[in-house]
Amino acid sequence: MRRIVLFGYRGTGKTAIGTVLARRLGVPFLDTDALIEQQSGRTIPEIFRKDDEERFRTLEREAIAGLPARDIVIGTGGGVVMDPKNMEHLRAQSTCVLLTAEIATIRRRLARAPRPPLTSLPADQEIAEVIARRRHNYAAAADFCVDTSRTTNEEAAGRILGLLEHGTIPAPVREAAAKWFAATPLPAPEREQLQSLLTGPGHDPRTRFLGVAGWPCGHSRSPLLFNRLFEKYQLDCHYTRFEDPSISAIMETARSIDAKGLSVTIPFKQDVMACLDEIDDAARQIGAINTVVFACGEAYGCNTDWLGIKKPLAGHKGARAVLLGAGGVAAAAAYALMDLGMEVTILNRTPEKARALAERSGCRWGAWDDFDRTNPDLVVNATPVGMQPDTKSPLRDDQLKKEMTVFDLVYTPPVTPLITAARKAGCATIIGTEVFIHQAREQFRLFFGIDVPDTVIREILA
Structure with a gap:
């Protein structure tokens, strides 16, 4: 069997429930905190008191790296989810279950087995604050x-056994989802593979589904990238395309099959916000979502586009920048450029849209024809012009000067007409693939808690 790994804040029952679950499965139970105490010859409170939390985390990381690969139930420490290396080791060939409980329940349980406080706050406030700080990490850890607020250990173990055997998607729902995907423009090989995973003989109820949501999204390289990453990190997941003109229909299907996450692309980055339970601060300020994480019945919206744009521009702090476009991608770009302390002017063919985004972002704005008066150090194209099949450039060749750096956020094709023209003019260029690499890396961390090196993504996309 695959490993079963239990995550959750302390006091949610990982050790007690894990012991029952292991007994019922007929396999060993290993508690990582107990393993650390055994290997170090000291109790956890002693390690915290005589050393510090950093030393404890080092010991925890070493213990987790040496855990058996199969046929075992593992209970983890509450903060283990904060370390990407831990998540890489724990998620491999594992089914991961997040245990939750109400704050009052956790407080009562912790009172029976005191541990060093994590903050100087009162107990209830500490529990709430630490859980909130780890919330996205816990979501990433949850298959x-x-x-467990109102269950006995036996009842909770029984629920987990039910999930392991049947998953969360009833057979009629699987059939309905398979029909929905069959009616979309999903390429035949991808459709056949997805149908097999949803309804085929011997399908695994523990397989989790993710995908790119867009209309259209047939050009997306995300399925290739993510499915290769699932193989590398040994995750029981499948990434597909949710291609439909209605974001409501996409979200309904995603929720019905208990999807793990969505990468959201054109034209849904703004519309999807109305379908979410929670939106992070950066995404709210940008006004666009490109990442949805589903966990414990809720959908969380985030934006990793701005990080994908910021990383390749780290050496351009303080530059004069012109941003072409005023849509969802442009909003993320404006946020990234302002975060780098640049002087930003937004230009759009509909000036009112440029003005609206500029006022929201704290930038200057103008009409498209104002480009020649801006004299920018950096030009960022956040329009879809240049994306296949629209093979044009948003700027004339004579508008490109060799002193400029040109960054085209379009990544299909990798070398767009704008990039080709900029190179002929002697400009430094950054291609849109860089955005895709860095934003996908952050998406993968949000989905699974694992930090993928840039080099791994580049090798897959090469």
């Missing part, structure tokens, strides 16, 4: 969720 399945079980609320």
Whole structure:
């Protein structure tokens, strides 16, 4: 069997429930905190008191790296989810279950087995604050969720066994989802593979589904990238395309099959916000979403586009920048450029849209024809012009000066007409693939808690 790994804040029942679950499965149970105490010859409170949390995390990382690969139930420490290396080791060939409980329940349980406080706050406030700080990490750790607030250990173990055997998607829902995907423009090989995973003989109920949501999204390289990453990190997941003109229909299907996450692309980055339970601060300020994480019945919206744009521009802090476009991608670009302290002017063929985004972002704005008066150091194209099949450039060749750096956020094709013209003019250039690499890396961390090196993504996309 695959490993079963239990995550959750301390006091949610990982050790007690894990012991029952292991007994019922007929396999060993290993508690990582107990393993650390055994290997170090000291109790956890002693390690915290005589050393510090950093030393404890080092010991925890070493213990987790040496855990058996199969046929075992593992209970983890509450903060283990904060370390990407831990998540890489724990998620491999594992089914991961997040245990949750109400704050009052956790407080009562912790009172029976005191541990060093994590902050100087009162107990209830500390629990709430630490859980909030780790919330996205816990979501990344969850294949399945079980609320243990009102269950006995036997009942909670029984629920987990039910999830392991049946998953969360009833057979009629699987059939309906398979029909929905069959009616979309999903390429035949991808459709056949997805149909097999949803309804085929011997399908695994523990397989989690993710995908890119767009209309259209047939050009996206995300399925190739993510499915290769699933193989590398040994994750029981499948990434497909949710291609439909309605974001509501996409979200309904995603929720019905208990999807793990979505990468959201044109034209849904703004419309999807109305379909979410929670939106992070950066995405709210940008006004666009490109990442949805589903966990414990809720959908969380984030934006990793701005990080994908910021990383390749780290050496351009303080530059004079012209941003072409005023849509969802442009909003993320404006956020990234302002975060780098640049002087930003937004230009759009509909000046009112440029003005609206500029006022929201704290930038200057103008009409498209104002480009020749801006004298920028950096030009960022956040329009879809240049994306296949629209093979044009948003600027004339004579508008490109060799002193400029040109960054085209379009990544299909990798070398767009704008990039080709900029190179002929002697400009420094950054291609849109760089955005895709860095934003996808951050998406993968949000989905699974694992930090993928840039080099791994580049090798897959090469």
